[in-house]
Every structure is written in structure tokens, then in C-alpha cells.
Amino acid sequence: MFARLGKHVMLFIDGEAVRETGMRKRLSSKCRKLIGGVAAFLCALLFVALVLEARVELQPCKNHVAPQDQIALGEKAARQVYLRMPVLPDSSPETRYIASLGRKLAAQAPGYKWPYNYHVVNVADINAFALPGGSIFVNLGTIQAAANEAQLAGVMAHETSHVVLQHSVCNAEKEKRVGLLAGIGQIAAGVALGGAAGELAGEGIGLGAGLGFLKMSRGAERQADLMGVGILYDAGYDPHAMAQFFETIQQKYGKGSAQFLSDHPDPGNRTEYVEKEIATFVPRSNYITDTPAFDQIHQQVTGLRAYTSQEIASGAWKRQSSTQTVSAGVNQQGAEPGSGTTQDLHVSSTMKTFRGSDFSIQIPENWKAFGNANAAMFAPSEGISRSGGGRQTTLVYGVLTDVYKAQQQLPLDQAFDNLVSEVTRDNPGLQPGQTISITAAGTTGRSVHCERPSEKNGGGEHDWIVGFQRNGAIRYFVFVAPTGDFPSMKPAFDNILHSITFQ
Numbered sequence: 001m002f003a004r005l006g007k008h009v010m011l012f013i014d015g016e017a018v019r020e021t022g023m024r025k026r027l028s029s030k031c032r033k034l035i036g037g038v039a040a041f042l043c044a045l046l047f048v049a050l051v052l053e054a055r056v057e058l059q060p061c062k063n064h065v066a067p068q069d070q071i072a073l074g075e076k077a078a079r080q081v082y083l084r085m086p087v088l089p090d091s092s093p094e095t096r097y098i099a100s101l102g103r104k105l106a107a108q109a110p111g112y113k114w115p116y117n118y119h120v121v122n123v124a125d126i127n128a129f130a131l132p133g134g135s136i137f138v139n140l141g142t143i144q145a146a147a148n149e150a151q152l153a154g155v156m157a158h159e160t161s162h163v164v165l166q167h168s169v170c171n172a173e174k175e176k177r178v179g180l181l182a183g184i185g186q187i188a189a190g191v192a193l194g195g196a197a198g199e200l201a202g203e204g205i206g207l208g209a210g211l212g213f214l215k216m217s218r219g220a221e222r223q224a225d226l227m228g229v230g231i232l233y234d235a236g237y238d239p240h241a242m243a244q245f246f247e248t249i250q251q252k253y254g255k256g257s258a259q260f261l262s263d264h265p266d267p268g269n270r271t272e273y274v275e276k277e278i279a280t281f282v283p284r285s286n287y288i289t290d291t292p293a294f295d296q297i298h299q300q301v302t303g304l305r306a307y308t309s310q311e312i313a314s315g316a317w318k319r320q321s322s323t324q325t326v327s328a329g330v331n332q333q334g335a336e337p338g339s340g341t342t343q344d345l346h347v348s349s350t351m352k353t354f355r356g357s358d359f360s361i362q363i364p365e366n367w368k369a370f371g372n373a374n375a376a377m378f379a380p381s382e383g384i385s386r387s388g389g390g391r392q393t394t395l396v397y398g399v400l401t402d403v404y405k406a407q408q409q410l411p412l413d414q415a416f417d418n419l420v421s422e423v424t425r426d427n428p429g430l431q432p433g434q435t436i437s438i439t440a441a442g443t444t445g446r447s448v449h450c451e452r453p454s455e456k457n458g459g460g461e462h463d464w465i466v467g468f469q470r471n472g473a474i475r476y477f478v479f480v481a482p483t484g485d486f487p488s489m490k491p492a493f494d495n496i497l498h499s500i501t502f503q
Contacts, residue, residue, distance in 0.1 A: 055280050056226045060111060061170035065132075067112055070169055074133030081137065086122040086307055086317040088140075094120045097297045098138055098156075101149070105157050106134075108234035110227075111164050118156065122317070124306040126249055130159040132168050140306040146245065149294035150287070153235065154242030157228035164227060167220045225270060226277050238287035239278045243271045313371050347380075347492040351499065354378065356401070358470060359441075362499030364492065367398070375402040378496075395480050397489065399496060405473040412469045416446040419467060419474055427452065430463065441500040443468050451483065462486035466497060475502075 065073070081087060088095050095118075102118030109116070114134035124141045131137075136159045138152075146152035162168065216224070225242065233239040307317045351362040357373040370377045379398025404419045416435065424430050430452045438447040445468035452461040460483030467476040477500070479493040 055230055056277060058165060058223050058227050060164065060166040061220075063166060063170045063173050065166075065169050065173070067114075067133075070166065071115065071133035073169075074131040074135050077131045078135045081121075081131075081135075085137075085312060087137070088120045088122055090119075092120065094140065094143065094297060094301060097293060098143070100293070101153060102136065102156055102160075104235050105153060105160050105231055108231045109160050109164050114163055116160065116163070122306050123312060124308055128155050128159050130162045130168065132163070132166070134163050136160065136163070140301060140304070143298065143301050144304075144306075145249070146294075146298070147248065148241065148290040150232070150237040150241030150289045151245040151248070152294065153237050154228065154232050154239075154245050157231040157235070158224045158242065159228075160231060161224040161227035162216065162220070165220070165223055167216055167224070171216070171220075222270075222273065225274055229274050229277055230281075233278070233281050236288045238289050239281065240275070241289065243274045246270055313375070313377070347489070351495075358503050359401075359475060360501045360503070361401075361496065363399070363496060371400075376400070397481050397485070399477055399479050399493070401475065401477045403470075403473045403475055404467070409472055412444075412446060412467075412474075415469065415474050416448075416467045419476060420448055420450075420465060423450075423463075423465065429453065432465075438466060440466070440497050441468070441502050443502060445469070453483075460484070464493065468502070470502060 090096070090099070098118045098120050102116060106114075106116035116134040116136065119135070119137045120143070121137050121139050123139045125139055126141045126145045128136065128138045128142055136156065138156060138159075142155055143152060146155070229239045229242050232242055311317055348364040348366040350365040352365050354361050354363055354369050354376065355373070356376060361378075363369065363378045364380075367378050367380050367383075370379075377395060377398060377400040379395060383395065383397035404415075404422075406415050406418055410418065413435075420432050420435070424432060430450050432448050432450045435446055435448045438445050445466055447464070447466045450463040450465060452463065462481055462483045464479040464486075465476060466479070467474040469475075477497065479489075479497070481489040481493075
């Protein structure tokens with residue numbers, strides 16, 4: 001006879017219990033010892049059941065970081081996430097629901113018993129990420145996008161598998177980072193920093209992207225899919241839901257367009273190999289697909305406005321709000337830029353240095369820097385305004401910088417033209433002028449002045465885009481001011497531009 005215990009099939013032959021793992025030869029030997037047609041028939045049935053249950057077995061990637069050290073690193077990283085992102089409190093209905101669902105999945109996770117904990121980030125992008133040691137964060141946008149609980153559980157089982165397989169730790173070791181937190185500052189960066197940059201980002205600096213150790217390889221994604229679908233099945237959910245959710249995102253946003261697909265690259269034939277793995281499971285007549293708890297929380301979050309990546313990057317989420325978002329007051333760090341009632345756009349003659357990932361720049365002492373070492377925005381506190389009842393954050397006066405990387409290596413002129421084309425496409429009404437050569441930091445680059453007449457209540461916006469080719473990409477700077485004020489701001493912008501040094 002046989003019985004299912006958790007993830008394993010227990011076979012009882014001659015009173016001996018035998019696990020599914022590595023036992024086909026033992027089963028064959030036992031069968032030969034049995035006498036009689038009935039016994040042989042039963043043994044054959046057991047063999048079929050075992051073959052059906054021959055699931056993939058995966059081991060954590062090899063690394064030299066002890067579990068307790070991984071947990072400590074994950075806790076340190078989690079503290080940075082709470083400082084940089086609008087994580088909902090544990091008492092919120094959304095988090096209570098996700099934590100409850102997470103416990104069901106963690107109970108089925110194989111291997112080391114990590115102290116799993118699940119959280120909700122009030123971000124609109126469809127995404128989720130897992131830190132070393134068991135902290136898993138799910139964007140509100142993911143809950144909103146899921147059609148049922150099984151799909152949402154599939155995403156969470158996938159992330160849980162990354163913890164089991166210790167992928168982020170192995171990634172960090174491969175990259176020979178000084179520490180796992182070498183890139184943690186980028187976790188708050190969005191696909192854009194607002195203003196004229198639109199939604200440009202070289203390789204995606206959204207949630208998890210750019211962190212290095214959290215950006216998974218296709219091989220790691222495949223492993224997380226295969227283990228995750230098993231966790232999903234063991235928890236009683238329809239295992240097909242995982243691939244369904246990936247397909248839904250891809251159909252809705254296009255391959256690679258959603259931040260989730262950027263941070264979780266498709267290994268290829270995802271549906272095919274997931275379905276092949278599901279075929280090894282013992283079929284069930286009833287799977288969990290939906291639950292009243294999911295229906296209730298999904299109805300609650302549908303229509304709620306989560307923060308955009310631009311608002312995360314600019315720090316807009318730190319401003320308290322009683323109406324616009326579900327995360328009012330979460331992780332309150334003080335008023336956001338631009339919340340003052342008086343405006344002082346005086347440009348200090350004293351400068352201070354901002355050191356980026358591949359450049360340094362001098363900015364006025366009374367300006368602030370937002371973002372991270374790769375994508376940043378510099379402005380006076382009053383240089384950032386909010387509109388739409390506080391829902392949108394716009395750079396009015398200041399500078400932003402980011403990296404644009406084309407899909408293939410291009411000459412500077414062509415790459416810069418492509419950059420300007422994308423900026424124009426993402427910012428309707430933006431009218432670029434003539435592109436010219438410019439020299440700064442001892443490097444020849446390209447420069448173009450753009451006008452957007454409809455902005456600033458008809459007063460217009462002037463965006464000066466300057467780009468330099470660096471390491472196969474374009475490091476670009478956008479100097480922004482209202483059209484009428486740009487001439488008076490131009491001397492300050494020139495000083496900032498010519499202070500740039502590349503590393």
C-alpha cells in the first residue's frame with residue numbers, strides 16, 4: 001500500500017516504509033520477492049504511482065555563507081527596504097492576508113527552515129522580491145493583477161523558492177561584492193525619476209533591478225519555477241496558475257515590458273517545462289483556485305492607487321496622505337520635497353560633491369540629491385512640485401541623470417538620437433531642437449534643447465538634454481526649468497555640467 005505524507009509518497013512493502021527518493025531499484029527488488037498475481041498487480045500499481053511522482057529534486061546553490069549569516073544579512077537589507085519603500089504595516093489587512101497565504105506556502109518549502117516573513121509594498125508595478133534569509137516583499141500591484149489566489153500564491157511560491165535555493169547569496173558571491181548591501185540603495189529607484197526622462201532606464205532600475213544579487217539569471221528562474229510549482233501543488237493550489245500568471249503579464253505588457261519580467265527573465269518555454277513538471281504530480285480532483293479571503297482583499301485593493309516608481313524615487317511616498325493611498329503615513333520620514341509653503345530657488349554659490357556610480361558632479365549646497373548612485377535627481381526643496389491632489393511629483397527646477405542603453409552597440413550620434421526619440425515619445429508635446437556637439441569633463445558628447453509649451457499651465461518647460469557615451473551606454477543629464485526661467489538658470493546649469501568628472 002502507499003500513502004501520501006506531505007511532499008513524499010511512502011510505500012509500505014513487507015512492513016517497511018520506503019520514501020520516493022532514490023528507491024526505484026529497491027522497489028523493483030521488493031516486487032520480485034512478492035508471490036502471487038494480486039501482490040504483483042499491487043506492486044505494479046505502486047511502481048506506476050512512483051514514476052508519476054518522480055518530481056525534480058533541486059539543491060541550494062553552493063555558497064560559503066552560513067544560514068545565520070544569511071538571516072542577519074537579510075534583516076539588514078530589510079531595514080533598508082523599510083527606509084526606502086512604502087512597506088505597509090503588519091497590521092494592515094493586505095499584509096495580514098499575504099502573511100497568512102505565505103505561511104501556507106512556507107509550510108511546504110523544503111530544506112532549511114528559514115524564518116519566512118511576507119510583506120506588502122505599496123507600489124503599482126507588478127513585482128515581488130525575496131531577500132536572503134526569508135523576507136519576501138510583494139507589490140500591491142501584484143495583488144491587483146492576480147486573477148485568483150492560486151496565481152498570487154504562484155508568485156509567492158516562486159519567491160519562496162529563491163530563498164530555499166539561496167540564489168541571492170550565490171549571486172552576490174559570484175559578483176564578488178564587498179557585501180550584499182553594495183547595491184541596496186537602488187532598491188527604491190523606479191523606472192524613471194520624473195521630469196523629462198519619462199520612463200527611460202538603461203536596463204531597468206525598478207524594484208529589485210540593479211541590485212545585482214536580486215536580479216536572477218534564467219537558470220535560477222527556471223529552478224524557482226520548478227520548485228515553486230511543487231510548493232504550490234503541495235499547498236493544495238492549482239499548479240497551472242503559476243504559468244498562467246506569467247502569461248497574463250506578458251500578454252498585457254509585452255515580453256520584457258513589465259518590471260516583473262525584467263527582474264524575472266523568461267528562461268524560455270516556461271509553460272512547457274512547468275506543465276511537464278506538473279505531469280509528474282498525482283492528479284487531484286479538486287485544487288484551490290480562489291478563496292473568499294482573496295476575493296475580499298482583491299475587491300478592497302482594486303481601484304486603490306499605489307505609488308508609482310517615480311514617486312518612490314523622488315520620496316513622494318514619505319508625505320502623509322489621508323485619502324490617496326492605502327499607505328498613509330507608512331514609514332513616515334518627514335515631509336517630501338516641495339511640501340513647503342515658501343519657495344526659495346536661489347542657487348547657492350557654494351557647491352558640494354555628489355559621487356555617482358561612474359561620475360561625480362558638483363551641485364549647489366542648498367540642493368538635495370534623490371535616487372541612488374546610478375540614477376539621481378538634484379533640485380532645491382522647492383524645485384519639486386506636486387499636482388493632482390499630491391498624486392504626481394514633477395521636477396520643476398533641477399537636474400536628473402540616468403543611463404540609457406540601446407539594445408545593440410551604436411555610435412554616439414545614433415544612440416543619442418534614439419535617446420531623444422524615446423524621451424519625445426514618452427513625453428507628448430516635447431519638441432526637440434537641433435542636436436550639437438558639446439564638450440564637458442574632457443569628453444565630447446551631444447546636446448539638444450527641447451521645449452514643451454503645454455507644461456506649467458501653459459508657461460512651458462525647457463529641457464536641456466546632454467549625453468556622453470560611457471561603457472557602451474549613454475550617461476545623460478537633463479536640466480529642467482520653466483521656459484521663462486531657463487535663461488536665468490542657465491549659468492548655474494553650465495557650472496553643474498562642467499563640474500562633471502567621469503571615473
